[in-house]
Amino acid sequence: MVEQARKLLEKRLGSAAELENLRQSILSKRDPNRTCISVCGGTGCRASGAEAVVDALIDEIERRELQINVELKETGCHGFCERGPVVVIRPKRIFYQRVKPEDIPEIISETVLNGKIIERLLYEDPVTKEKITYEPDVPFYKKQTRTIFGANGEIDPTNIEDYIAIGGYSALSKVLFKMSPDKVVKEVKNSGLRGRGGGGFPTGRKWETCRDAEGDAKYVICNADEGDPGSYQDRSLLEGNPHSVLEGMIIGAYAIGSHKGYIYVRNEYPLAVRHARIAIEQAMDYGLLGEDILGSGLDFTVTINKGGGAFVCGESSALMASLEGKIGEPKAKYVHMSEKGLWDNPSLLNNVKTWANVPLIINKGAKWYSRIGTAGSKGTMIFSLVGKINNTGLVEVPMGITLREMIYDIGGGIPNGKKFKAVQTGGPSGGCLPEKYLDTPVDFDELTRLGSMMGSGGMIVMDEDTCMVDIARYFIEFLKGESCGKCVPCREGLNRMSEVLNRITRGKGEREDLKLLEDIAGVLKDGALCALGQTAANPVLSTLHYFEDEYIAHIDKKKCPAGVCRELIQYSIDPEKCEGCLRCSRECPTGSISGEKRQPHTINQGLCIKCGACYDICKFGAVIKR
Amino acid sequence: MDLVLDFPRVKAIVETYTEKVDSIIDSYADKKEQLISLLQDVQAEFNYLPQDVLIRISQKLDIPVSQVFSVATFFRAFSLKPRGRHLLTVCLGTACHVRGGQRLVDKIERDYRIKPGETTEDMKFTLETVNCLGCCALGPVVVVDGKYESQMNAEKLDRVIRGCK
Numbered sequence A: 001m002v003e004q005a006r007k008l009l010e011k012r013l014g015s016a017a018e019l020e021n022l023r024q025s026i027l028s029k030r031d032p033n034r035t036c037i038s039v040c041g042g043t044g045c046r047a048s049g050a051e052a053v054v055d056a057l058i059d060e061i062e063r064r065e066l067q068i069n070v071e072l073k074e075t076g077c078h079g080f081c082e083r084g085p086v087v088v089i090r091p092k093r094i095f096y097q098r099v100k101p102e103d104i105p106e107i108i109s110e111t112v113l114n115g116k117i118i119e120r121l122l123y124e125d126p127v128t129k130e131k132i133t134y135e136p137d138v139p140f141y142k143k144q145t146r147t148i149f150g151a152n153g154e155i156d157p158t159n160i161e162d163y164i165a166i167g168g169y170s171a172l173s174k175v176l177f178k179m180s181p182d183k184v185v186k187e188v189k190n191s192g193l194r195g196r197g198g199g200g201f202p203t204g205r206k207w208e209t210c211r212d213a214e215g216d217a218k219y220v221i222c223n224a225d226e227g228d229p230g231s232y233q234d235r236s237l238l239e240g241n242p243h244s245v246l247e248g249m250i251i252g253a254y255a256i257g258s259h260k261g262y263i264y265v266r267n268e269y270p271l272a273v274r275h276a277r278i279a280i281e282q283a284m285d286y287g288l289l290g291e292d293i294l295g296s297g298l299d300f301t302v303t304i305n306k307g308g309g310a311f312v313c314g315e316s317s318a319l320m321a322s323l324e325g326k327i328g329e330p331k332a333k334y335v336h337m338s339e340k341g342l343w344d345n346p347s348l349l350n351n352v353k354t355w356a357n358v359p360l361i362i363n364k365g366a367k368w369y370s371r372i373g374t375a376g377s378k379g380t381m382i383f384s385l386v387g388k389i390n391n392t393g394l395v396e397v398p399m400g401i402t403l404r405e406m407i408y409d410i411g412g413g414i415p416n417g418k419k420f421k422a423v424q425t426g427g428p429s430g431g432c433l434p435e436k437y438l439d440t441p442v443d444f445d446e447l448t449r450l451g452s453m454m455g456s457g458g459m460i461v462m463d464e465d466t467c468m469v470d471i472a473r474y475f476i477e478f479l480k481g482e483s484c485g486k487c488v489p490c491r492e493g494l495n496r497m498s499e500v501l502n503r504i505t506r507g508k509g510e511r512e513d514l515k516l517l518e519d520i521a522g523v524l525k526d527g528a529l530c531a532l533g534q535t536a537a538n539p540v541l542s543t544l545h546y547f548e549d550e551y552i553a554h555i556d557k558k559k560c561p562a563g564v565c566r567e568l569i570q571y572s573i574d575p576e577k578c579e580g581c582l583r584c585s586r587e588c589p590t591g592s593i594s595g596e597k598r599q600p601h602t603i604n605q606g607l608c609i610k611c612g613a614c615y616d617i618c619k620f621g622a623v624i625k626r
Numbered sequence B: 001m002d003l004v005l006d007f008p009r010v011k012a013i014v015e016t017y018t019e020k021v022d023s024i025i026d027s028y029a030d031k032k033e034q035l036i037s038l039l040q041d042v043q044a045e046f047n048y049l050p051q052d053v054l055i056r057i058s059q060k061l062d063i064p065v066s067q068v069f070s071v072a073t074f075f076r077a078f079s080l081k082p083r084g085r086h087l088l089t090v091c092l093g094t095a096c097h098v099r100g101g102q103r104l105v106d107k108i109e110r111d112y113r114i115k116p117g118e119t120t121e122d123m124k125f126t127l128e129t130v131n132c133l134g135c136c137a138l139g140p141v142v143v144v145d146g147k148y149e150s151q152m153n154a155e156k157l158d159r160v161i162r163g164c165k
Helices: A002-011 A016-029 A043-047 A050-063 A101-114 A160-165 A170-178 A181-191 A203-212 A233-240 A242-256 A270-285 A316-323 A352-364 A366-370 A403-410 A444-449 A468-482 A488-505 A511-527 A538-546 A548-557 A583-587 A613-617 B008-026 B032-046 B051-061 B065-074 B094-098 B101-112 B154-162
Strands: A035-040 A070-075 A087-090 A094-096 A219-224 A260-265 A301-306 A347-351 A380-387 A393-398 A420-425 A431-434 A458-463 A571-573 A623-625 B086-091 B125-130 B142-144 B147-149
Touching (some): A016 A170, A043 A050, A043 A233, A170 A242, A181 A242, A203 A347, A219 A233, A219 A316, A233 A380, A242 A260, A242 A270, A270 A301, A316 A347, A403 A458, A468 A538, A468 A548, A488 A548, A511 A548, A571 A613, A583 A613, A613 A623, B008 B051, B032 B051, B094 B101
Parallel strands (some): A380 A458
Antiparallel strands (some): A087 A094, A420 A431, A420 A458, A571 A623
16 A cells, blocks of 8 residues: 555656656667557457457467567557458558468568568558558558647557656646646637537637626536447547547636536447546556646546446536436526536536547647648647548548548448448438538538538448438437427427428338428527427438439339338349359348349349348349339 | 346346346435436446346336336437447448448348347347537548448448457
């Protein structure tokens, strides 16, 4: 016990100089030329088997007694989830993808010990077929500007010294000893940073309001209730670099005069919760959280609260209600939460990414920051590029990049030679943009102008096989399930829209339904209580606007052009292509496929429930869907 | 009024679990506002939220039963019904949706005659859906007892489910 307490006291940093000394001492013990194998340990790569790769590496390094020469690091998400598990060997940054435990002995004996590259583990450019050896040369990374996300691949998120080694907490030390709270607020304001969670509200203004507001206590809150389906950048940041988020929050606390912070994180993100918890404990041990931070006199603690799986809790007033132990119902915001939020006290709520931007702005200055991006949207944005796209993953790019650059240059285009149809941005509050807007520069204002929004940075790419009416129906169903039910326009409006859309996708829709959808959408926009309700109709309005022909095909011709809506399609077997392998007939749950071995099969349409099992399983492409 | 004792069945369960339940509740004695975390801990212990435990929470922490129930029923992470030995969670995030996540739900519904939120009669499987797990590169994703299964299709799903004892 005494020994433990003594160690803790030793770690505790009492001044800015002690932090710098620690940083120098960490760096002096580290050899930048030492081989370091970093394995992505984000949720994505873990699901692809990264943990087994790490275990194999530990075994092999021990077996060959290489512990002194080779460092093994399990880092946060590198972003290129499609190619996981990802292994990067520093200092050269050799990039191996889709690594399996079986590959490890060879990686150690060939690459680590003999400097030879293993061709089969390299990334191959799908267009040029060129093998790429080094991480920065991979096209997916080449066009990115990874100012916020870059450290993810370098540091072990469970080791605070890794973060300190790359300059961590220097921004905090700068504000505590060299800047007044007013100056901090001014710097954030001048940077032009806008909220990264959805609305894009100017962050500095929010800070200023909260600083000026009066209350017994003030709270700093990190919104990690990343509810938009298809977005996971907040999770990856909190998993991969939790200290950057904490540092931002402590700076925020200093700026507005707060002593208590909360991280509200989704319950579905167990690894993010664990890493945030470890980061808080370590920051406490090092005197970067708790009482008298770095000897400056600032007291600030952070608690983690896990959400209960409600999308609406990403909305500020609902989130705060949930923090108070109540159900997550939004309030009418006649007064901003920054003035009267948690327990009616001024509360500064920002998204994970917004917080992570703060140390950067402080360190490099508002002027430097505001040079990145467009006139109205400064800095970089992390997007999740998902759906029907070759290079699925997280990308960080300057605001103002075009959708085309993002989808084709970074994302590598659409798989299987299919045609691009739409990109959905902004989650359930956003919309679907068609091909003609691919050259639009992406920023807050442009996306809103086109009827979508930036949201949390989700970008779901859709190809010709995606039915836009079904997508509208999907989002409305999602929102219907997630509506908290407090206000009538949202609760009833979404139910009615869901009925209409289900009718259309079943081939029972009428032309008047389109007008009805627009009418209900208008009521939602004008009458719903919170921003989630007010924007809930966006997926319908944008698809109606840009893909009206698909709605009409469902209504007039009773056809689903993309072949998705079950009631409007029919499966059949092409006798020319069918090899008679019996697999589909075995898989068919209703026994509707008949045929002898090596003879073409047929589908009994009366029995077929259109589950698509035969379509998925056929190796010869003989099942036709239309 | 001691609500718990009104129900003989409930009483039996409470007696079995009182100690464990009380120790969880007591750890939140001065943190009433962390009701959601408390319920999460209870659910982690019992796999669901037994009604009598909710009543016990209300009594011990002096929170109205109505508030405990409103929170327990508002958030989708909570189940008021016992769940099966194996939990099948199908991701229905947008990326999984466009890659056919719903068809996997349909298949489980068909094969095991359970809808999302329901449990098979033999208490073996519970089917749930989730709005996004953030493994969009690997979709469609199904989580079986906490293990992420990526790029699922009907055949793979069968194999994984057959592996559940």
